[in-house]
Amino acid sequence: MKREIPILLTVLSGLLVTLAFFTRGENVAAGIETHWSKAVNAELLQWALIFFSVAFILGIANLVRISLKQIQGGGADAFYKTVMLIALFGYLGVGLGEYHGWWSFAGEGEQPMKLWIYDKLFIPLQATMFSLLAFYIASAAFRAFRARSLESTLLLVAGAIVMLGQVPVGDQITDGYASRWLAFLMVYVNGAGQKAIIIGATLGVLATGLRIVLGIERSYLSE
Amino acid sequence: MASLRDFDRRWIFLIMAVIVVGLNVTGGGGRLPVSEYVHNYYDTIEALPEGSIVMLSADFDPASAAELLPAYTATIHHLFTKKLNIVNVATWPAAPPYTVSEFGRIAPQYGAEYGESWVALGFLPGDDVAMGNIGQSLASAYPKDDVDETPYGDLPLLERVGDNMDGIDLLITMSAGYPGILEWIAQVGGRYEVPILAATTAVQTPDLFAFYPSQCAGFLGAATGATQYLQLVDEATGGAVEKERLVNQKRMAVQSGAHLFIILLIIVGNLIYFIGRRGA
Incomplete structure (x- = not known):
């Protein structure tokens, strides 16, 4: 039963959601009511959202469990794990407290502490992390981007054209050709490749979906 | 050597x-030539009749804000200039504070009343499942708003929208990755026949060429696209986004x-x- 019930639930859910795709919606003017499968589909979607929300809590619990274990072990990352836990529960506490009116750190007319932390810490930190990419890409461009084969040469040339075509100076030094080459690469080469990949991947998803709905694919049960 | x-x-x-x-x-950047994709983004909004309802989804975070926030700001200005109504949603948890700050700053400039001209419904977890839920029943996905937890039916704009995507004339996403434009196209665009526009990060822009123009009518690709759009909106609004335009033009020189x-x-x-x- 531990195997059969999950498979039965999966098959039923899959069939109902698929059925809802092909059934009628409400049309008041024509006097048509919503098909029952659409109502079931809506309910299942609500359940899925609840699962996602619960997954957040499970994720936090797991993060705390693993971090506490590492802090107790006194490893190299213990300090960073401690900072992470303080940040996690500190921000959670500030947010919950301000939401429920338990406490407020902001004066009259000032933005809530939750938003202050977001503006003054979270935004600069994330922006800094992302900005570091420019330095790493520059270093990688010098050390790793080598024309070792025909494929890597094509990749390098395409990359250089895309970088030139994306910025105004590219057109200035190539007399307007950089953006035209970029458009050709994006629309014809990239567009055709993307479509082929998407069609292939979608067929794969369809096949896997069918296998799950029909109960053939059971890897999600750790089988 | x-x-x-x-x-x-x-x-x-x-x-x-x-x-x-x-x-x-x-550095001080000059004016950029405007691409076809950006023109189509702009023209699709221009073609909407006054009073139309646009769903604007903030699907980004601070890491991608350098590319997407200028486009977000310009889009809000453009929509309010055209007297269009905005239903704001988010599928990225770090996006709503941008909504609070941008709408709080821009809406009063146009006399746009909360509940009448715009609503903020906030973050919905669930990625593409959340998008599917929004498409099927906006009222179920968001029983209350994100500003002061007003019930869905008590907001006049949402009453006009109704329960599903039939009441939405256009969907615009500020897309930084997953979930983003590709999931909106799969979950909502095709199923409910809602036209979609997008502003995307440089990394995601190549993905869109497979869907343009049939499933995505126009897009702002990275900071370049955002700068071109800011130029158009700045002209149309008589300088409402001049500061953002100048900053972005300078960024293009840096880039x-x-x-x-x-x-x-x-x-x-x-x-x-x-x-x-x-x-x-």
């Missing part, structure tokens, strides 16, 4: 920093310098590689 090949990469970091900071201080430096590094790195290989 060996010293050139193995030289300290911190020199590269330093030169890159000098280029970025130097151009930020001295030009950084891109040229990277291309130069690729060339020099390969020259050293080939000369070294010949020597060996």
Whole structure:
């Protein structure tokens, strides 16, 4: 039963959601009511959202469990794990407290502490992390981007054209050709490749979906 | 040659920093030619009749804000200039504070009343499942709003929208990755026949060419697209986004310098590689 019930639930859910795709919606003017499968589909979607929300809590619990274990072990990352836990529960506490009116750190007319932390810490930190990419890409461009084969040469040339075509100076030094080459690469080469990949991947998803709905694919049960 | 090949990469970091900071201080970018994709984004909004309802989804976070926030700001200005109504949603948890700050700043400039001209419904977890839920029943996905937890039916704008996507005339996403434009196209665009526009990060822009123009009518690709759009909106609004336009035009000059430096590094790195290989 531990195997059969999950498979039965999966098959039923899959069939109902698929059925809802092909059934009628409400049309008041024509006097048509919503098909029952659409109502079931809506309910299942609500359940899925609840699962996602619960997954957040499970994720936090797991993060705390693993971090506490590492802090107790006194490893190299213990300090960073401690900072992470303080940040996690500190921000959670500030947010919950301000939401429920338990406490407020902001004066009259000032933005809530939750938003202050977001503006003054979270935004600069994330922006800094992302900005570091420019330095790493520059270093990688010098050390790793080598024309070792025909494929890597094509990749390098395409990359250089895309970088030139994306910025105004590219057109200035190539007399307007950089953006035209970029458009050709994006629309014809990239567009055709993307479509082929998407069609292939979608067929794969369809096949896997069918296998799950029909109960053939059971890897999600750790089988 | 060996010293050139193995030289300290911190020199590269330093030169890159000098280029970025130097151009930020001295550089002033000029006007960019506007691409077809940006024109289509702009024209699709222009073609909507007054009072139409647009769903604007903030699907980004601070890491991608440098590319997407200017587009978000310009889009809000553009929509309010055209007297269009906005239903704001978010599928990225870090996006709603941007909604609070941008709408709080821009809506009063146009006399746009909360609940009448715009609503903020906030973050919905669930990625593409959340999008599917929004498409099927907006009222179920968001029983209350994100500003003061007003019930869905008590907000006049949402009453006009009704329960599903039939009441939405256009969907615009500020898309930083997953979930984003590709999931909106799959979950909502095709199923409910809602036209979609997008502003995307540079990384995601190539993905869109497979869907343009049939499933995505127009898009702002990265900072370049956002700058071109800011130019159009700035003209249309009589300078409402002048500050953002000037900042973005300067950013394009900075990006030009950084891109040229990277291309130069690729060339020099390969020259050293080939000369070294010949020597060996």
